[in-house]
Amino acid sequence: MLEAFAQNLVYGVLIGALYGLAAVGLSLVFGVTKFLNVAHGEFLMVGGYASFWLFTLWQVDPFVSLPAAIVSLLVLGAVFYQALFSRMVKLTEGVKIQNTLLIGFGVSLILQNLALKLWTADTRSITTAYSGQVFNFLGIRFPLVRVASLLIALVLVIALQLFLRRTYTGKALRATVENWEAATLMGIDIHRVYLLSFVMGAALAGVAGALVGVGYSIEPGMGMSWTLKSLVVMVLGGLGSITGTFVGGIILGLTESATGFIALMAGGGLTYKEVVGLVLFLLVLVFRPEGLFGSKEG
Amino acid sequence: MLKLDTINAFYADLQALWGISFEVNAGELVALVGPNGAGKTTTLRIISGLLKPQSGTVTFDGKTLNTEPAHKIVELGLCQVLEGGKVFTGMSVLENLELGAFVPQARQVKNQTLKHVYEIFPRLAERKNQRAGTLSGGERQMLAIGRALMSKPKLLMLDEPSFGLAPILVDQMFQMINEINKQGTTVLLVEQNVRASIDIAHRAYVIENGRIVGHGSGEQLLSFESVRSAYLGDSHA
Numbered sequence A: 001m002l003e004a005f006a007q008n009l010v011y012g013v014l015i016g017a018l019y020g021l022a023a024v025g026l027s028l029v030f031g032v033t034k035f036l037n038v039a040h041g042e043f044l045m046v047g048g049y050a051s052f053w054l055f056t057l058w059q060v061d062p063f064v065s066l067p068a069a070i071v072s073l074l075v076l077g078a079v080f081y082q083a084l085f086s087r088m089v090k091l092t093e094g095v096k097i098q099n100t101l102l103i104g105f106g107v108s109l110i111l112q113n114l115a116l117k118l119w120t121a122d123t124r125s126i127t128t129a130y131s132g133q134v135f136n137f138l139g140i141r142f143p144l145v146r147v148a149s150l151l152i153a154l155v156l157v158i159a160l161q162l163f164l165r166r167t168y169t170g171k172a173l174r175a176t177v178e179n180w181e182a183a184t185l186m187g188i189d190i191h192r193v194y195l196l197s198f199v200m201g202a203a204l205a206g207v208a209g210a211l212v213g214v215g216y217s218i219e220p221g222m223g224m225s226w227t228l229k230s231l232v233v234m235v236l237g238g239l240g241s242i243t244g245t246f247v248g249g250i251i252l253g254l255t256e257s258a259t260g261f262i263a264l265m266a267g268g269g270l271t272y273k274e275v276v277g278l279v280l281f282l283l284v285l286v287f288r289p290e291g292l293f294g295s296k297e298g
Numbered sequence B: 001m002l003k004l005d006t007i008n009a010f011y012a013d014l015q016a017l018w019g020i021s022f023e024v025n026a027g028e029l030v031a032l033v034g035p036n037g038a039g040k041t042t043t044l045r046i047i048s049g050l051l052k053p054q055s056g057t058v059t060f061d062g063k064t065l066n067t068e069p070a071h072k073i074v075e076l077g078l079c080q081v082l083e084g085g086k087v088f089t090g091m092s093v094l095e096n097l098e099l100g101a102f103v104p105q106a107r108q109v110k111n112q113t114l115k116h117v118y119e120i121f122p123r124l125a126e127r128k129n130q131r132a133g134t135l136s137g138g139e140r141q142m143l144a145i146g147r148a149l150m151s152k153p154k155l156l157m158l159d160e161p162s163f164g165l166a167p168i169l170v171d172q173m174f175q176m177i178n179e180i181n182k183q184g185t186t187v188l189l190v191e192q193n194v195r196a197s198i199d200i201a202h203r204a205y206v207i208e209n210g211r212i213v214g215h216g217s218g219e220q221l222l223s224f225e226s227v228r229s230a231y232l233g234d235s236h237a
Helices: A004-031 A040-058 A066-083 A093-119 A144-166 A166-176 A180-184 A190-217 A218-239 A242-265 A272-285 B038-049 B070-075 B093-100 B104-108 B110-119 B122-126 B137-149 B167-182 B195-198 B218-223 B225-232
Strands: A134-137 A140-144 B003-013 B012-025 B027-031 B057-059 B078-081 B154-159 B187-193 B205-209 B209-216
Touching: A004 A040, A004 A140, A004 A166, A004 A190, A004 B154, A040 A066, A040 A093, A040 A190, A066 A190, A066 B078, A066 B218, A093 A218, A093 B195, A134 B122, A140 A144, A140 A242, A140 B137, A144 A190, A166 A180, A166 A190, A166 B093, A180 A190, A180 B070, A190 A218, A218 A242, A218 A272, A242 A272, B012 B027, B012 B038, B012 B209, B027 B038, B027 B167, B038 B057, B038 B070, B038 B078, B038 B154, B070 B078, B070 B137, B078 B137, B093 B110, B093 B137, B104 B110, B104 B137, B110 B122, B110 B137, B110 B167, B122 B137, B137 B167, B137 B187, B154 B195, B167 B187, B167 B195, B187 B195, B195 B218, B205 B218, B209 B218
Parallel strands: B027 B187, B027 B205, B078 B154, B154 B187
Antiparallel strands: A134 A140, B003 B012, B003 B057, B205 B209
C-alpha cells in the first residue's frame, strides 16, 4: 500500500516535470509580452507530432530529434507571432490579454482541426526499443524515458534561468518585463524581445510535446488540457519565477497523482485527478494570488 | 545639434503640443521649464521617439528623427531619463548600468564608461551588487542618470531629476548635472524647479499649455515679470 502510494508520487513528479516545462514556456511569454497564448497546448501537440513523424517515417530517435522539434516550433511560433500577435504589442495590458486570448482560441482551433485532418484522431505514442525499460530502486519503478524527460526538462529550465540572469539578451528581456519604456530608452528593441520570448515559449512547448509523445501519448485534442495545466501551474508557481513555475508543475503532478491514488482506494474514479488541479488553482488565487513562489511587488 | 520645428503632438484626440520649436546646441545645458501639465514631458517623449509628432520635424545632428523607432534614436546618441528614474528594481545596480550600455558602440567601451560613472556617483560603486529596489529615492535618480550615461549619449535629457528629493539632495543633484555638462555632455533639462534650473542652464525655454512662451538666458528669464510671478513667487513676497 505504502509502496503503491510512493510509486504514484514518483509518477506524479515525472509528469509534473513536463507540466512545469510547458508552464515555464507559457509563463515566459506571458511575463514578457502579456500575451495569454491559449494555443500553447496546441504548440505542444505539434511538437509531439513532429517528433512522432520523424520517428515513424525515418526512425529518428525522439531524443535525437528534439532539436528538430525545437526548430519547428521556433518557426511556427514566429509565423503566428508575425501574422497575428505582433499587432497586439501596442495595446494596453488588459486589452492585450483579451485580444490575445481570442487570437489564441482561433489558432488553437485551426491547429487542432488541421492535426485532425492531417493525422487523424488516433492516439499516438512513440515506441522505441528502450521504451519499456524500467529500473527499480527500493521497490519503486522508474521508467527510463520518463526519467530522461525529467532530466531534459530540468536542464532546459536551468539553461533558461542562466540565459535570463547572465546574458545581455536575457537581461534585456527582464528589463522589458519591468518597464518597457525604460527598456526602449536603453536602446532595446522591444518588438524583438517580444518575438524572442514568444518563439522561446513555443519551443519549450515543442520540447514538452515531444517528451509527452515518448513517455505518454499524443492526439490532436490534447492541447486544451495542456494549456489549462500550464495556466494552473503558472499561477501556482507565481509569475516571474522560472524555477518557481517548474516546482509548481511538480506540485501539480504530485497533487494529481496523490488524489488519483486516494480516490482509487476510496473506490472513486480517476476523474477526480483532473479536478484537483483546478481546485488548487482556485485556492491559490483566493489565498495567495501572487503564487507560491512569486513576490508581492511588481 | 537638436532642433524641433513646429511640432504638433496629440494624446489620442487631445492636442498636447502646439507648434513647439526650439534648439539645443552642442555643449549647452538647456532648461525647459514650466508648470505641471505644460507639455515638458511630452516634448521629451517626442524627441526620444516614445511618442510620434503629428506634424513638424525633429532633427538631431542633421538627421530627421520622425520616422526612427525609439530604440534606434538611443543609438544616435540621444538618451532620456524618465521622470522618477524608472530603474529596474528587480535587478542589481550593476545590471542596471550594464543595460545602460546596451547599444553596440556603448557596449564596446562599457568598462571604461562604468569607471567614469562610478567617479561621478561613488555611491553607485558602493552599492553595485545591491538590488536597485532597495535604493533610496536620491540613489535611484543617480542610478537612472548613471544608466543613461552608460549609453554614451551626446545629448542627455533629464525629466524632473529633482522631483521628490530632499532639499539638500536637490542642490547636489543640480551640481552633478552641471558637472556632467561641463565634462562635455549636452543636457536638456526639464524641471519644475525653475530657479535652480535657470541657475545652471545656459539658456532656458518656458513652456505653457503646450506652447513655448518665453526664451532667453537664465538672467534674462529671471527678469521676465511673468516668470518671476508665476514660478518664483516674487510678486507675493
